[in-house]
Amino acid sequence: MDTTCIRFALRAILLHLLLLSLPKLSIAEFIYSPHEIFSIHCGSSTNFSTRDGRNWTPDIKFLTAQSHHSFAAPALTPSTIQGPYTIARLSHSQFAYSFPVTAGPKFLRLFFYSTSYQNFDRTNAYFSVRFGPYTYTLLQDFNASLNADVYNDPAQPDILFREYCINIREGERLDITFIPTITVQHQDSYAFINGIEIVSMPPFLYYTNPDDVDITWLPQPVGLNTNPFPIENNYAMETKYRLRVGDQEIPASQDTGMLRSWDVDNKYVTTQSVLSLDIDSGIKLRFTKTPNYTAPDTVYRSLRNMGSNGTVNMGFNLTWQLPVDSGFTYLLRLHFCQLDPNISHPGDQSFFIYVQDQLVEKWADILGWSDKQKGVPVVKQYVVFIPGNQQETLNLSLKMHPNPQSLAKDAQINAIELFKINDPTGNLAGPNPDPLPQSPKRVPLETSNKKSHGTTMRTLAAIAGSVSGFLLLSFIAILIKRRKNVAVNESSNKKEGTSRDNGSLSVPTGLCRHFSIKEMRTATNNFDELFVVGVGGFGNVYKGHIDNGSTTVAIKRLKQGSRQGIREFKNEIEMLSQLRHPNIVSLIGYCYESNEMILVYEFMDCGNLRDHLYDTDNPTLSWKHRLQTCIGVAQGLDYLHTGVKQVIIHRDVKSANILLDEKWEAKVSDFGLARIGGPMGISMMTTSVNTEVKGSIGYLDPEYYKRNILTEKSDVYSFGVMLLEVLSGRHPLLHWEEKQRMSLVKWAEHCYEKGILSEIVDSELKGQIKPQCLHKFSEVALSCLLEDGTQRPSMKDIVGMLELVLQLQDSAVNYEDSSSHSTVPLSDCSENTGLSTTSDGDRSYGRMESFVLIPDDVFSETKNPKRR
């Protein structure tokens, strides 16, 4: 790594000198220095540098052992473009590279020069490219010559370039495999590559920071009024467009250090517009809303707007049309910066933004976004699904229009980035374009809007199974930060300083034990990987044995720099050590020394609820068992809300935070975010305390994240989401689902209204749920999800209602068929396969008679409840 840094520094100096001699170009300032750069010239055995600041090195040491049959061959026609194009690595059979990289997000760039190489005819290049270890498909049955002909860029003839954002996990290598598509008709197919580049990027440039993100800047799903849409670490993305609006392209050498190139947007603007260039190069930009490496300074000094004639401007939308492959979800990033001397107050200029003709901003006000400061770049992000079969090219549209109430009747933008997100099968590849009619050269970009005959779909099914599971793994809690007033007394969380010594947290001794780091090491065999039972954004959870092996415990070792900082650590200890309830996980103790923050809990044999619902190899839980679990959780939450002196708001209720003990009793866990409300919770609404909106994406109460109203009803909302999760066996947000189904909450509401509730039921539960029971259960869930928190039932009411739902199910089962009602005990979670039923012995519920007498107004109350 050190050598890379030095290499990079040297390169930067060289480049600097080079650029000094070119007065027209500004001097590139490397604001960000990637700790890892591989620029590989495939097939080459010598080093060479290019003017863009890249130092290309040979590929042989990264080629896998199985790949030495591949060839290195020179291009028969040299490229006019400087780059890794003189030679290529080619093969008629599969070959692969494996790069020893550190964990974290990277740019992966592929460079192809589509020409004939010694013994390899240009038109036979036909292949797929996979990126491992999770087999993301980057290119599928890619006909390089066809793509080069159709998407020909006169500035870079026959050069094909692809950029991806990928994330490498701890201990993994970056593997890239090239696979020729050999078929009966195409027996001479080969795969080739000229250049591979890997550049590390800042962790949260494009991926969402699970810790500390202001909700204003998180990607918003287009056309859905739901939670923001985090870009998770396990997504791979392809850069489709990175456009500097209005001015010339910015070459890789003048990026902020990551070697990104910023193209011109001319080709994609479809309406009239006016350019402003070199705006106020005297004023220094202030990167207070985005990190200074987000985009080069110059990006923010050119823009496109509609012109100064407001009368005319009101008559059209400033429009971009970006051709994209259908059937994928896209991340759209819009860059803005206000430097116009005529705009000095928020509201002076505001405009509508439409993405795919859906209104995403009614009041886009750049000054408003940047705290009334001029020259502060901001980035707004949207996530949009383009429906289709992945075989056609459609336009993704971006339109802007002045808000009639705005003083200045104008709209403006500085840059546009668009990324394609992998589909659930791990695919990022689109179809090959349609061949051109006659002369295959010099044709503009938008040519293939008819159905093309790509073969992408063929192999999708094959890899579908293997990849989809991984994609959903570990939906890490996203914490959303927003500086506004929240009606919670935070002082309980702030009374601790941040001094760190050997274990003297001011936790009342006697309430919970203090462990030494030595004890923790003994308990976990020095944090042996073999003892890991859970992995999360916070760190690992180990199964450990304390007291000379007599007691099994769960040991949560917080990772440095995880979302669970010292504050959450103390918070959890203080809260949990005072709580005692069968449905709340017990804290046994903690360890706080040698830079370690460790929490020790009672061990939960059966893991978390989510791992028994979806994305799991575990047998899924029976309906009745799910109901009992929900009741347990509701009781635990009711205890938090009403059973202790002060109202405790958990703030992170979700299936992954519900643990199951060996008797399958549900226990609420993870109190890192819990807050103490006033004696009445809501009665403290008038108190203004600066704090942040936190919780997990997909479960957040809209009233909380939009209006900063935090009461125990926010837990009720999240609990409602969890009820739907339990019913449907899926995550609350699935980005690749068609729009209607993307948000579980929206979809459930839709199904309820249309009377098609059975559509959301987990296929594993088919036939298990009695119709009345399903209906009532859904009513309970939807009542928890009411927009207005005061309309949502209390946890106590919910416990009652769910018990009645369980009675409905029981009586219906008894009534109709008892044969399927075996009594396999639920004892061993790891091996249990008899989970489809459960014994009735552990709870005494009403019998048939009492069911008949259930007053229906218990449920109607949920629709029109009075506040307690």
Ligand SMILES: *[C@@H]1O[C@H](CO)[C@@H](O)[C@H](O)[C@H]1NC(C)=O
């Ligand atoms: C970019 O921001 C970082 C952190 O805020 C700062 O240390 C650095 O000096 C900045 N770089 C430039 C070129 O302004």
Ligand SMILES: *[C@@H]1O[C@H](CO)[C@@H](O)[C@H](O)[C@H]1NC(C)=O
């Ligand atoms: C190429 O450059 C790298 C460092 O940049 C050096 O380690 C290597 O020896 C060079 N290889 C050749 C063949 O010159």
Ligand SMILES: *[C@@H]1O[C@H](CO)[C@@H](O)[C@H](O)[C@H]1NC(C)=O
């Ligand atoms: C790829 O495209 C070329 C035209 O550039 C064509 O001659 C060739 O047949 C195509 N190969 C396949 C497998 O479609």
Ligand SMILES: *[C@@H]1O[C@H](CO)[C@@H](O)[C@H](O)[C@H]1NC(C)=O
């Ligand atoms: C704006 O455009 C309208 C219609 O073309 C024209 O009538 C009007 O004079 C223009 N106003 C200015 C200030 O240019």
Ligand SMILES: *[C@@H]1O[C@H](CO)[C@@H](O)[C@H](O)[C@H]1NC(C)=O
């Ligand atoms: C500011 O407004 C004045 C008067 O409307 C106009 O002449 C000038 O061009 C505007 N300046 C900019 C930078 O738009």
Ligand SMILES: *[C@@H]1O[C@H](CO)[C@@H](O)[C@H](O)[C@H]1NC(C)=O
């Ligand atoms: C701008 O685009 C939106 C979304 O397609 C549309 O509803 C609106 O009518 C358009 N406005 C004008 C003036 O064309």
Ligand SMILES: *[C@@H]1O[C@H](CO)[C@@H](O)[C@H](O)[C@H]1NC(C)=O
């Ligand atoms: C996309 O937009 C461009 C420019 O408006 C247009 O020429 C092309 O036909 C559009 N493509 C599709 C598939 O609508």
Ligand SMILES: *[C@@H]1O[C@H](CO)[C@@H](O)[C@H](O)[C@H]1NC(C)=O
């Ligand atoms: C917050 O809680 C502390 C201690 O729990 C108490 O002393 C203080 O008065 C409370 N503040 C408000 C605004 O209620």
Ligand SMILES: *[C@@H]1O[C@H](CO)[C@@H](O)[C@H](O)[C@H]1NC(C)=O
């Ligand atoms: C903490 O313990 C370590 C060794 O166990 C010792 O070296 C260090 O001085 C202690 N720190 C404090 C603040 O007591």
Ligand SMILES: *[C@@H]1O[C@H](CO)[C@@H](O)[C@H](O)[C@H]1NC(C)=O
């Ligand atoms: C563990 O064993 C040691 C020695 O066998 C003994 O001294 C100690 O008291 C035991 N600790 C517990 C908690 O049982």
